[in-house]
Amino acid sequence: MINDTTRGRHRAPGRHNPLSELKLLARESAQPALKAGALVAATGGLVAGFANPASADSLSPAAAKAAGANAAVAPQGAPAAVGPAAAAAPAASTALSKIGFAPAAQQATAQRVATSKPQVIQDVQLQAQRAAAQAAAAKAAAAKAAAERQAAAQRASRDLTRSTLTNSTSTTKSGSNGYTPGASAGMRASHNWATAGQCTWGALNQWYQSEGYYPGGWTGNAMAWASGARSAGYTVSSTPRTRSIIVMQPGVAGSSSVGHVGWVTAVNGNQVTIIEMNATAGPYNYDTRTVTLSGGMSFIYAP
Template sequence: MNSDHRPGRHRAPGSYSPLGELKTIARASAQPAIKGAAVVAAAGGLVATLSAPASAETTARGAAVADAPDRAPRAAPTLGPDATTTPAPAVSTALSSIGYVASAPKKAAKPKPIVIKDVVVEKARKEAAEKARREAAAKRAAAEKARQEAAAKKAAAERAAAQKAAAEKARRAAAAKAAAEKARRQAAARKAAAEKARKAATRGSRTTSRTTTTKSTYRAKPTLNKATAKKTTARATAGKRSSRNWATRGQCTWGALNKWYQSEGYYPGGWTGNAMSWAWGAANAGYTVSSTPRARSIVVMQPGVHGSSSVGHVGWVTRVSGNRVTMIEMNALAGPYNYNTRTVTHQGGMKYIYAP
């Protein structure tokens, strides 16, 4: 007798084991749909073995379930991209009671679509994109160049304007300086002309004075000493000069030297000392000193003469009439730094330093 060991309904009689057959079917099933059908078929036998005697209705329902595989042909599984996932069959309560848990079916992976590229179109697109990129770069470079040129022109214009403004400022400053220098020269020329005119007038008046007032109207008493007579009428000589008024400011000596300068245009020099020693000092400096009064001379008075102090007194003689001498003096009747005019009588103790 041949024994048939194929799983399923074609088993050897008397050797049916529901649990072993269920495990064999589960291991042999490769597709989710076949595995689910096998589980349902085995479950029918397992339930029939474990359950108590059923009623007629239950028996009929079980028979219907047992005969279901023979009546309903199994659908072949669909493979390929169009395959759809078959839902897992519902797990029986009886299978759950024995601890079996069905695994969920795996989803088939969708294949990636195949894209066919046109090499010519792709190349044309790349060339067009590269050309557009180069044109955009050229436009940016041109714009940058134009911006730099505009900035350079603006900077050059600003430098030119600054240079022009500086040149204009320098020109105005030079013109103002030239105008000021011209005004200064004109003022100096006018001052020089005025000084020249004053000196000319002074020289003219000085010449007139020399021809008129130098001739003293004073008449000395007749004397038999011819040498003395010649000495009193001797011609005035010029002595040493000074560049400044060397006397003490505010004193009679300073006032006499200042009047000499106003009349002659220079300061006499070559001696120093108090007023009473001026006749001797001027004679040693080369000036003519006489006892005969004369205009344009410095009168030297010894102490006590016409109120002179203990150091003497001097004044500038402006007029002589007989033995009356008119002089301008400082630090006398009007006090220090001030002039006054006084007329005195010529007497002993009075000498005159002639201006040449």
């Protein structure tokens, strides 16, 4: 194998040293300084990039003298072999300025963002639940107020009825026999315990409308009510009086085989006006009539 050691553009085997090659070209060139300047300009500062350390070889005195002699004839436009020029520091910029936004526009945008008010997100379902709860509370309050008004009206009606009946009874007693029977309070019931639609149920309902409670402590058909009420603590008399239940034995004033009862609304001598259920009007219906006082009639007084 033969090694080619010819000088020129062919490189010798081994490590390549760009500085040695440049020195060789400068020595062999007819115009060393001019060609060296051209090479430096072409390489754009290659010497600075590949310079050896401080212990590297330097130009011989003869080559340095030759280069200094020819430096005057070098073109003025040839660049100096000092490496690439330092780039100017870029002006401060932001991400928005790189895409065409001016700093003033950026500042205005920042101000708008900073001064914008936070958006409040409302819970629609929670608002609907609150509205439904408020509506239910208002409805309950209205129902309670209506119930209180109705109760007050019923109390006023009972008081008025009681006062009217008491005055009527007093007038009747003073004009007829001048005797005012006493009345005692007996047992009470929590509901209307008689059979619905019958005369007994109607009489108890009229007592409740007048006095505000149901009498109790006895049961049975109408003909047994006088003895039953007396046993329960109520005053029972043969003298008619308003605010009382009239008890008629079977056959008296058209009573059935089990007797009949009604509520006394007026007394005029021996004429007694009553309101009764399941008589001439049939079950569940009231009618009013006046009967003549006779034997077989008793009266349960309301206190």
